[in-house]
Amino acid sequence: MRPLAIASAVLSFAATALCVEQGNLTKPLTSRVILPSTFKPPQNFKNANLVHIVSLEKSHPKESINVVIENIATTPQDEYFIPFTARQMETIGGLEVKDRKDPEAGLFEVEAVDFDIESDTQFYRVRLPKPLAPKAQQTLGISYSYLSALHPLPATIAQQDKQYLVYTFSAYAPSAYVTSKQKTEVKFPSTVVPEYTIIPGAKGELESPQKQGSKFTYGSFGEVPAGAVEPVKVRYEFTKPLIHVSRLERDIEVSHWGGNVAFEDRYTMTNRAANLSKQFSRVEFASQQYYNPPSTAVKELKFPLKVGSLDPYFTDVIGNVSTSRFRSNKREANLEIKPRYPVFGGWNYPFRVGYSADLKKYLRKLSSGTGYVLNVPFLEGPKQPEGIEYEFIELRVILPEGAENVKYSTNVPLVTAGISLHQTFMDTQGRTTLTLTAINIVDEYRDRELIVTYDYPFFAILRKPLVIFVTFLGLFAAAWGIGSLDVSIRGKRS
Structure with missing residues (x-):
């Protein structure tokens, strides 16, 4: 993944932009802005209240952060930084930021601003649509996923055995600023969680996590300094393909x-x-x-297509695979296929x-x-x-x-x-x-x-029709010209 990320950075410099206008709001992971390894975000904000949600219900973990930020500087501010490790930056996908109280306003401008391979901490920079006034607050909704972040344990199982996955994360949400209050909720696909990290309670508080069905809650935690990490490791049942x-x-x-x-x-x-x-x-x-x-095992794949889709086909490296079903009507078009083998x-x-x-x-x-x-x-x-x-x-x-x-x-x-x-x-x-x-x-x-x-x-x-017309006209003319040539062989006259 690391070589791919670095190669993508090089490609982004060489990409042609002839007659192209980029209209997406979220900028690529590989940014042209490179900050020194000693860079630290200015402490212009604090997180007044933060809820960190880790969803393990699918084959890739998704994390969401709902945070109330407050401008503690003396001037309006519009740059909010989110820190990640170098490994997380390689596998992170689809980071989006929006206003939780006004989701229809669209996504905020986000870019990766640190690609210094010597630094283990890199950042996403979020541009607020309007500078936040001193002592003013705004609620951000941050969401992202990680690829290739779940690992089976044990790594090998029998054909019909249940599968268990391991995921490691921090009970403290990644933050470049002091957080006054926060908690982390972990959502599992089932209640079968045989192993998980226990965090002792501080000052007479209950230990974490608190369990409620398939949801675990770490915290609530009091004031947490910027960049703090509390490692958590969970192992849970997930007998589905990745x-x-x-x-x-x-x-x-x-x-x-x-x-x-x-x-x-x-x-x-x-x-x-x-x-x-x-x-x-x-x-x-x-x-x-x-x-x-x-x-x-992956036994079948279902493709919901747009209504009106026609003539679907499904092939692999060997050839056509007939194990498929296509259903189409005025309301839906579904293609269901089965691989040649599980x-x-x-x-x-x-x-x-x-x-x-x-x-x-x-x-x-x-x-x-x-x-x-x-x-x-x-x-x-x-x-x-x-x-x-x-x-x-x-x-x-x-x-x-x-x-x-x-x-x-x-x-x-x-x-x-x-x-x-x-x-x-x-x-x-x-x-x-x-x-x-x-x-x-x-x-x-x-x-x-x-x-x-x-x-x-x-x-x-x-x-194209002119090219086809001229081509056929030329062929007919050439055929007529060749046909009119006298190629007969005659003897010499004495």
Whole structure:
């Protein structure tokens, strides 16, 4: 993960921006702003009250921080820093900040400002929409996930054994400021939690955690200094797969002449669950399916598609896989697929899924000029109860040949963006292609919009039929010319 993060930083400098306008509010993990390893955020704020929520209900941990911040400086302030370790910065995904009391106001501008590899502490800088006046307060909602953060213990189990996962975190929320009062709530998928850290109570208070069903609560804690850490380790039952997509290549091809938009997703998927301690037994697996017991294997994947999706297909590296079912009506379109084999812990399964749709459902022509607006989902992966994490996503929007003045907008955090040409059948110079890349994305980003605007001049619309007409005309002319040649052989006259 570390080499990937560093490589992404280099790519972000080299990304082309021809005719591209970035519209997402959350900036990439890899920022161009590099601060020295000795940097410390100015103590302009304090956390008056903080609630830290750790959700372990899916295959990737999600943490949320609801905090009331107060400006303790003598001047208005608009920069709030959130610290993370270097390892956390490599695996953190989808960090978003908003106003808890006004969520409709949108996301705050967030950027990673410290990429000094010599420092173990790095920061996200949050820009408040308006500077906070002295002694004024504001409630922030901070949320983020970690990829590859859960580890099976034991690492190997029998085919039908239950799986237990280990997660390590801090009972104190990460903060660069003094916190007056806080508590941490941990939500488990079940009440089976055989091991967990106990924190003794201070000054006659009860020890932590306090248990209430599948929720544990650490704290409440009194004043905690900036940067304080209270390690907590929990081990809990989670007999489900840990689906990890190391690479997703998604193509969206727009055809004005065909009135069609074609989607194709190519997955490199791994199950990070506990490995099998013995050789896989298909007989044992088949006999257990009558009872449908919990399993760490990936047995099927469900894709909720947009209404109107057509002609879906499902292939892997061997070829077409017919074990699938597609249901489509006026209210829904669902594709259910089964891999060629149950994907147990440590196993890989590369495959691709594709489908088409009517272009009118995604494209709108502007009332004036030659402009078009394309609205498509950035991600349409499987929707699984255990969740899915994506380490690297490359999205290509292949527009018609001759499209120009391409711009985009999305609230998915991106690493790079660029414009290139993609050669297809009967093209003269290639089709305009917008390429976007993102890292450390979880399935909560499913169906978030990607809006692409572009101009498609009238001459560009006629280019392909003119090329086809001229090509066939040239072929007929060449055939006529060759046919009219006299190639007969005659003897010489004496």
